[in-house]
Amino acid sequence: MNDGCIFCAIAAGQAPASLVHEDALTLAFLDLRQAHPGHVLAIPRRHCRDLRELDDATGAALMKTLSRVTRAVAAVFPHEGISIWHSIGQAARQEVPHLHFHVHPRRLGDGLLRVYPSAPARPPRATLDRYAAALREQLAGDMASPR
Numbered sequence: 001m002n003d004g005c006i007f008c009a010i011a012a013g014q015a016p017a018s019l020v021h022e023d024a025l026t027l028a029f030l031d032l033r034q035a036h037p038g039h040v041l042a043i044p045r046r047h048c049r050d051l052r053e054l055d056d057a058t059g060a061a062l063m064k065t066l067s068r069v070t071r072a073v074a075a076v077f078p079h080e081g082i083s084i085w086h087s088i089g090q091a092a093r094q095e096v097p098h099l100h101f102h103v104h105p106r107r108l109g110d111g112l113l114r115v116y117p118s119a120p121a122r123p124p125r126a127t128l129d130r131y132a133a134a135l136r137e138q139l140a141g142d143m144a145s146p147r
Contacts, residue, residue, distance in 0.1 A: 002047040007098035025061040038077030079105035
């Protein structure tokens, strides 16, 4: 537990939350702000700031929770789509420095979570291939030391 982290306090049962799901590694609860009914947060119990600190076992459990919660939200709340998102850092507007995924029911034209103010340019294939090669190289090194 990280002192001062509201999500750690919720995971420890020391702060109130409207729980949707909990297991040994994860939990899910309703976001206090409900732009549309059914906005849920899914988190690991163990404190980590974002995906970069997540171990493989907790990551698998969190994905299972996220999948189950998404199906439940889709079944219970009217929607025309669902957004799942996770932000890392200040520029991405991460508000709570504890890994969390939002499951957010959407309505056509709701204006929420607009990623691009206008369609971004499409780089040439050679540029995309160069980016892909750099990422493959990084992943090859990362696979040598799994979390």
